[in-house]
Amino acid sequence: MIDALSVTVVVLALLAALGAIVLTVMNKRINWPLLIGLGVVELATLVQLVVGIVRLAGTDTDVSGVTFVIYLVAAVVVLPIGALWALAERSRWGAGVLAVACLVVPVLVLRLDQIWSGA
């Protein structure tokens, strides 16, 4: 399932992670531009969830469906959970937590591609 959607999700997540790392290094707290960026990534993971389920329903190949859907859902929930944990931190390290959460997304997308191709 390596396609434009996967690439988009990965690139957006990496950009958001980069933004979060920059804030951490510059000793800044979480700001609105970063939260908006996270919102964009979250939207992309939601699109990925819907498209992934539609494709799973329509495929003839032997894909481990349960695992695939778990990874799709994990990609949707990781940022909100990370944000809950991050927003209680009133220092640069709040953005650091968001960087970790953002970096989980590309890993999940790579695993999704592996599961889709039967690895």
Place this chain on the structure above:
Amino acid sequence: MSGPVSGPGALRRGPGRVLIAVYAVFALSATARATVQILTRYDEARLAYTLSALAALVYVAATVALARSTALSRRVALAACSVELAGVLAIGAVSYASPERFPDATVWSHFGQGYGFVPLVLPVLGLLWLRHTRAA
């Protein structure tokens, strides 16, 4: 970087919050992975999958103990991080020395190479953070 570094809650403040986030990712992924391995193909690699489950338990214990950040949970975290470091070193060494014992990988095989060596770095950071935040 200001504020008290010791006392209740100190472990989950500042950089500790990032550390706990990474631990939580490993706790969840290791638990999910071990569960699937044991439920679907335990007989293929009993040793590896049992060790996967052990690693998962250690990550869960470390995550919860670091996040609770009480006097008691510090000790649990210390034990968990120590077991974790010993585990990644021991299994890392054995997986190189006699790979036939590990027909399938665990999170600690080859010193956590499959996970960007994060499993090797994580317990060291955990132990350093515990030392950094201890009451004077």
